[in-house]
Amino acid sequence: MELFAVPDLPEIRPGHDLAALIRERVDLRPDDVVCVASTVVSKAEGRAADRSEFPAGPRAREIVSNRAAETDEGPPPWFVQAVLEESVEVLVENPFLLTETRFGHIGVNAGIDRSNVPSADLLLLPKHPSESAARIREGLPADRVVVTDTCGRPFRHGQRGVAIGWAGLAPGRDWRGETDRDGRELGITVESVADELAAAANLLAGEGDDGTPVVVVRDFEWGDHGESDAHFREVETDVVRRAIRAWSNRG
Structure with missing residues (x-):
C-alpha cells in the first residue's frame, strides 16, 4: 500500500x-x-462562520458561567452557542464540551475548528x-x-x-x-x-x-x-x- x-x-x-x-x-x-x-x-x-452569527442564548451563558466557577479559562459564549447549534446532544459540559453532531459523530466542540480559517472566526464540520x-x-x-x-x-x-x-x-x-x-x-x-x-x-x-x-x-x-x-x-x-x-x- x-x-x-x-x-x-x-x-x-x-x-x-x-x-x-x-x-x-x-x-x-x-x-x-x-x-x-x-x-x-x-x-x-x-x-466558515463569524461569531456574530451565534449570539449566546441562556444555555450557552450558563455553561460559560459554570466553567468560570472552576477555571479562568474557557471558550467565549458565542463559541459555546455555535457548538450547541451544531449538536443534537451534549454529553459533557465541563471541563470541555463533548457532543454528538447531527450526523452521529461524537467529539469535542462538535468538531468546530478555530484554526486555518483566514477570513472567519470558525469553521463548522460539513453538514452531511x-x-x-x-x-x-x-x-x-x-x-x-x-x-x-x-x-x-x-x-x-x-x-x-x-x-x-x-x-x-x-x-x-x-x-x-x-x-x-x-x-x-x-x-x-x-x-x-x-x-x-x-x-x-x-x-x-x-x-x-x-x-x-x-x-x-x-x-x-x-x-x-x-x-x-x-x-x-x-x-x-x-x-x-x-x-x-x-x-x-x-x-
Whole structure:
C-alpha cells in the first residue's frame, strides 16, 4: 500500500470544485482511496462562520458561567452557542464540551475548528460528510472517498485521523465468521477500515500549516472479507455513552 499527498492545492474558497482541483494535480486510478480533510470540504461548502452569527442564548451563558466557577479559562459564549447549534446532544459540559453532531459523530466542540480559517472566526464540520464524499467521488476517476477529521481518544493522549464520511466503500471490514490461526471462529471483530485509512492519511496531511489536505491511498486491498455499514455506535449498544449520561445526571 502506498500513500501520497496531492500537491499544490490552493487555499480553498466557497464554491471550489474539490474533485476538479484534485484531478488537475494527480492521475488517479479507479481503485484509489482519496482521503479529504474535512477542513477543505467545509471551506468549499461555505461552512466558515463569524461569531456574530451565534449570539449566546441562556444555555450557552450558563455553561460559560459554570466553567468560570472552576477555571479562568474557557471558550467565549458565542463559541459555546455555535457548538450547541451544531449538536443534537451534549454529553459533557465541563471541563470541555463533548457532543454528538447531527450526523452521529461524537467529539469535542462538535468538531468546530478555530484554526486555518483566514477570513472567519470558525469553521463548522460539513453538514452531511458522507453526502460530501459522494459528491467528490462523482467528479473523480477513483471509486472510493473518505472525509477525515482529527479527534482525541479516551484513555490516550493525542489526536488521530478518523473518518466522518465515506463513499464507495463500507466503513467496516467484517471478520465475523472467519477463523483465527487456531481455527477459532471470530465472533465480534469488525475492523474500522475507514478510520484506519483516515489515520494513515493524517500522517501525511499533518495538523498545522502543511497545506496537504488530500491524500491518496493506492493499492489498498479489501480482501475476501465481509462488509459492515456500522460506524457510529447506536445509543442502545454504546455502554460508554450510557455511563457518561448516568455520571452527568448524578452531577
